[in-house]
Amino acid sequence: xxxxxxxxxxxxxxxxxxxxIQAILQDIATTNDPIKLNNQxxxxxxxxxxNILASLLPGGEDPLNALDPEFNTIGCLWxxxxxxxxxxxxxxxxxxxxxxxxxxxxxxAKHASDKVTALANSIYRIAQASNNLRYAxxxxxxxxxxxxxxxxxxxxxxxxxxxxxxxxxxxxxALPVLLHPIMEIDTSISNITYNDNLQYHYAGGIAFGALxxxxxxxxxxxxxxxxxxxxxxxxxLEALKKLTLVQLILYGKALPTPKYTHSTLVRLxxxxxxxxxxxxxxxxxxxxxxxxxxxxxxxxNEKNMGLVQQAIERAPRWLISKLTSxxxxxxxxxxxxxxxxxxxxxxxxxxxxxxxxxxxxAKISADGTVTFADSQVTVTxxxxxxxxxxxxxxxxxxxxxxxxxxLNKDYLTKxxxxxxxxxxxxxxxxxxxxxxxxxxxxxxxxxx
Amino acid sequence: MDIDEELELxxxxxxxxxxxxxxxxxxxxxxxxxxxxxxSYSGRTAIxxxxxxxxxxxxxxxxxxxxxxxxxxxxxxxxxxxxxVNEYDKAxxxxxxxxxxxxxxxxxAPLDSKWIxxxxxxxxxxxxxxxxxxxxxxxxxxxxxxxxxxxxxxxFYRATGDYSxxxxxxxxxxxxxxxxxxxxxxxxxxxxxxxxxxNYAHITTYVFKADAALEAAAGGAARNAPSGPTATAQATxxxxxxxxxxxxxKEKVQTKLDIATAISHLGQGAYEKAANSFLKAxxxxxxxxxxxxxxxxxDIAIYGTLCALATFSRSAIKSQLLDxxxxxxxxxxxxxxxxxxxxxxxxxxxVVLEILERYSTRHYIDIHLSPxxxxxxxxxxxxxxxxxxxxxxxxKLERMSAAFGWTVEYxxxxxxxxxxxxxxxxxxxxxxxxxxxxxxxxxxxxxERALKxxxxxxxxxxxxxxxxxxxxxxxxxxxxKGQNAHPNELLVGGRTGICIEYAIVExx
Numbered sequence: 020x021x022x023x024x025x026x027x028x029x030x031x032x033x034x035x036x037x038x039x040i041q042a043i044l045q046d047i048a049t050t051n052d053p054i055k056l057n058n059q060x061x062x063x064x065x066x067x068x069x070n071i072l073a074s075l076l077p078g079g080e081d082p083l084n085a086l087d088p089e090f091n092t093i094g095c096l097w098x099x100x101x102x103x104x105x106x107x108x109x110x111x112x113x114x115x116x117x118x119x120x121x122x123x124x125x126x127x128a129k130h131a132s133d134k135v136t137a138l139a140n141s142i143y144r145i146a147q148a149s150n151n152l153r154y155a156x157x158x159x160x161x162x163x164x165x166x167x168x169x170x171x172x173x174x175x176x177x178x179x180x181x182x183x184x185x186x187x188x189x190x191x192x193a194l195p196v197l198l199h200p201i202m203e204i205d206t207s208i209s210n211i212t213y214n215d216n217l218q219y220h221y222a223g224g225i226a227f228g229a230l231x232x233x234x235x236x237x238x239x240x241x242x243x244x245x246x247x248x249x250x251x252x253x254x255x256l257e258a259l260k261k262l263t264l265v266q267l268i269l270y271g272k273a274l275p276t277p278k279y280t281h282s283t284l285v286r287l288x289x290x291x292x293x294x295x296x297x298x299x300x301x302x303x304x305x306x307x308x309x310x311x312x313x314x315x316x317x318x319x320n321e322k323n324m325g326l327v328q329q330a331i332e333r334a335p336r337w338l339i340s341k342l343t344s345x346x347x348x349x350x351x352x353x354x355x356x357x358x359x360x361x362x363x364x365x366x367x368x369x370x371x372x373x374x375x376x377x378x379x380x381a382k383i384s385a386d387g388t389v390t391f392a393d394s395q396v397t398v399t400x401x402x403x404x405x406x407x408x409x410x411x412x413x414x415x416x417x418x419x420x421x422x423x424x425x426l427n428k429d430y431l432t433k434x435x436x437x438x439x440x441x442x443x444x445x446x447x448x449x450x451x452x453x454x455x456x457x458x459x460x461x462x463x464x465x466x467x
Numbered sequence: 468m469d470i471d472e473e474l475e476l477x478x479x480x481x482x483x484x485x486x487x488x489x490x491x492x493x494x495x496x497x498x499x500x501x502x503x504x505x506x507s508y509s510g511r512t513a514i515x516x517x518x519x520x521x522x523x524x525x526x527x528x529x530x531x532x533x534x535x536x537x538x539x540x541x542x543x544x545x546x547x548x549x550x551x552v553n554e555y556d557k558a559x560x561x562x563x564x565x566x567x568x569x570x571x572x573x574x575x576a577p578l579d580s581k582w583i584x585x586x587x588x589x590x591x592x593x594x595x596x597x598x599x600x601x602x603x604x605x606x607x608x609x610x611x612x613x614x615x616x617x618x619x620x621x622x623f624y625r626a627t628g629d630y631s632x633x634x635x636x637x638x639x640x641x642x643x644x645x646x647x648x649x650x651x652x653x654x655x656x657x658x659x660x661x662x663x664x665x666n667y668a669h670i671t672t673y674v675f676k677a678d679a680a681l682e683a684a685a686g687g688a689a690r691n692a693p694s695g696p697t698a699t700a701q702a703t704x705x706x707x708x709x710x711x712x713x714x715x716x717k718e719k720v721q722t723k724l725d726i727a728t729a730i731s732h733l734g735q736g737a738y739e740k741a742a743n744s745f746l747k748a749x750x751x752x753x754x755x756x757x758x759x760x761x762x763x764x765x766d767i768a769i770y771g772t773l774c775a776l777a778t779f780s781r782s783a784i785k786s787q788l789l790d791x792x793x794x795x796x797x798x799x800x801x802x803x804x805x806x807x808x809x810x811x812x813x814x815x816x817x818v819v820l821e822i823l824e825r826y827s828t829r830h831y832i833d834i835h836l837s838p839x840x841x842x843x844x845x846x847x848x849x850x851x852x853x854x855x856x857x858x859x860x861x862x863k864l865e866r867m868s869a870a871f872g873w874t875v876e877y878x879x880x881x882x883x884x885x886x887x888x889x890x891x892x893x894x895x896x897x898x899x900x901x902x903x904x905x906x907x908x909x910x911x912x913x914x915e916r917a918l919k920x921x922x923x924x925x926x927x928x929x930x931x932x933x934x935x936x937x938x939x940x941x942x943x944x945x946x947x948k949g950q951n952a953h954p955n956e957l958l959v960g961g962r963t964g965i966c967i968e969y970a971i972v973e974x975x
Contacts, residue, residue: 200929345883353897
């Protein structure tokens with residue numbers, strides 16, 4: 020790829036009647052301001068624009084070869100999208116797409132955010148059409164990591180990338196993206212819809228679940244379930260089902276959903292087989308298997324059988340850890356009897372595994388007696404310091420947010436209007452009482 | 468009959484004494500004096516009580532049956548007779564299956580067909596007479612007379628056993644009440660009826676109405692009292708006397724209402740509320756005819772004490788039960804109740820359990836108490852176990868079982884159940900049979916809690932902030948325009964790309 024190409028070719032061809040694509044190329048090469056260029060391209064007549072952009076140079080050469088993705092980000096983007104959506108000219112070389120994704124300038128690209136979305140969609144579509152989704156992984160990864168101003172911004176590329184990861188089962192590849200929790204929503208850099216948010220977190224939950232990182236999976240599903248809405252979405256219900264199963268695996272019981280969850284979702288779940296399972300969990304493995312027997316088809320159809328199976332397999336652990344709070348010593352036989360559907364040998368392996376993982380604190384003596392001790396949690400100073408630091412950071416963020424909120428015009432008008440109502444109004448005393456206002460208060464406690 | 472089901476739950480006593488659950492024995496270990504029991508009731512209530520106990524204690528069924536037939540002669544309801552015979556037959560078949568058959572009902576007490584005919588004829592005549600009266604009064608529009616006619620009809624139907632019609636007439640009479648006193652009378656009649664029927668859920672409604680009427684009546688009395696300098700000394704004295712009389716009346720009614728409330732709570736299993744209401748009850752004389760017709764003072768002592776032992780703390784039992792003068796009078800009616808309370812307060816739980824066991828027959832055949840005996844017993848037992856363990860950091864199960872008179876296995880079962888429900892903070896050493904109190908390291912627990920709270924707070928903040936930003940950007944899920952689809956159908960297309968198999972998970 021040569022950067023010198025367009026600059027030398029353009030003046031040479033200047034006197035002749037230029038082919039439209041050549042004229043555009045010239046514009047692209049000479050305009051330095053990305054906003055101006057974007058507007059120029061936008062103002063071209065709509066019908067012919069896409070055709071022109073998608074055409075090759077008169078010599079049959081690929082115009083993309085003549086452009087540099089880093090310096091001509093906008094131009095490349097327009098041409099790429101036009102080419103990928105055109106059925107007259109062949110698709111550009113895969114290498115060119117990859118190069119673009121690796122080298123484009125995000126600051127420029129954000130002025131043509133709709134084109135970025137279109138590009139990502141096209142990549143996904145083409146990869147799917149050619150039955151090789153894996154191909155889309157690399158370019159989408161580059162896009163999703165390079166395009167947004169920070170890693171915690173949500174873009175339209177996020178759900179696409181995640182669905183590719185889930186579909187190709189490349190869960191590890193998704194991790195670098197997933198580990199940055201979404202904190203920022205900016206519709207000016209990417210034309211996102213509520214669906215993007217739902218899909219991203221749903222797929223993220225699946226990826227974490229497949230990697231057995233239950234805690235994160237729980238958070239992602241919960242974000243999906245509790246997304247604001249006037250009506251519940253089907254994907255939310257699916258997420259809630261998975262959330263319930265993940266919680267069974269993680270905590271041994273389903274936790275109540277946050278109170279801002281749409282009530283219909285909770286009701287629907289309660290009457291589903293998932294609700295039944297979570298109510299009777301944990302019981303002995305045979306009992307649970309019998310319980311879900313008639314719903315196996317539902318679980319299979321909804322692709323949740325894997326999670327259900329895992330939840331059931333973990334049931335004995337929860338039963339055993341329940342026993343630790345009731346007994347000090349207990350024979351392996353007794354445990355097997357209490358847990359049900361398990362042999363003393365299996366109990367021994369399970370308990371050993373639990374001790375290894377630090378879930379319980381116990382000893383097995385030679386005669387098969389298990390002695391449970393209180394779990395020894397020791398908190399080191401470093402941990403406390405870390406927690407305190409985190410808390411302080413958190414309070415700073417909250418304080419800033421509080422201030423930003425106090426500047427918000429909508430908030431102020433509303434607050435003034437409801438000044439007389441209790442609980443509203445600019446309750447400054449209250450808001451500064453929080454941890455944010457008093458870093459000193461935390462320092463005192465750190466003494467011990 | 469649901470009583471039978473309840474009885475099957477009585478594992479502890481059944482276990483110790485080897486008692487069969489579908490009936491209760493009357494023997495030396497479980498003394499029960501039928502005559503003394505029935506003597507405290509009169510009329511229909513006594514018969515109802517006998518009907519209730521017949522299928523439960525076949526061994527005393529013949530004498531009870533004979534007694535009931537005698538009592539029957541003084542009532543006006545021949546339909547009871549069939550009922551009585553039915554229940555007796557049940558007892559008889561039960562006694563046969565037990566191997567100690569009792570004679571058929573005709574051999575015990577012959578049927579007086581003459582009495583039945585006479586009563587039926589008399590009832591018919593009375594009914595016609597009362598109905599004609601009501602009609603006349605209704606056409607004359609004399610409010611007070613209409614009320615009395617309805618009341619009389621209500622009383623009549625109650626005596627002849629047609630409770631629903633009786634209730635209809637009583638409630639109808641309310642429309643024609645002119646004073647609060649009338650409303651009060653009506654409410655009390657309905658309450659009697661409801662208690663006889665054991666319709667516990669409705670009792671509170673009428674107690675509430677009666678309370679309001681009582682307040683209104685009190686207000687009326689105060690207004691009527693003459694005031695000012697014009698009143699002569701004599702009139703004032705008369706008024707004071709009237710006031711005193713009224714206050715006494717009020718106290719009586721209040722006692723009845725308290726008892727009614729208490730029975731309602733007991734019937735619905737709200738033992739703590741029931742205990743409170745029983746203990747609030749005024750002096751015995753306030754019960755008037757209720758003492759024989761509805762509830763004997765001894766019953767109040769038993770109900771109140773059992774409910775209190777099952778739910779109150781030790782100090783509350785002492786202050787509200789033993790130091791309660793009014794309730795003391797009730798307790799005198801059943802001397803064993805005082806023994807029970809004293810044993811409980813002295814932590815002699817073995818004695819407590821023995822007394823309960825000894826009088827279980829008396830409790831099971833009680834019409835109001837019967838369905839609740841087993842749960843009350845369980846509660847008292849659990850309470851006792853918790854109390855017993857409180858001062859120890861560790862105790863041998865053997866010693867504990869001796870204190871309760873149970874086997875070690877049975878005790879362990881009970882203790883484990885209590886630990887799991889969180890009532891006992893301890894753990895069982897199954898190998899050495901020791902119960903040890905849980906020691907929590909407060910410092911570690913605090914650290915653990917604080918760290919967890921911090922983490923939870925952070926993740927919640929994160930989630931909520933995201934949610935807020937979504938709302939600010941108006942990325943809110945909306946139902947598709949123009950269709951009110953079932954939520955399941957929304958967005959189905961949206962997840963096709965994603966709802967890929969959890970394949971990895973599944974194949975592991």
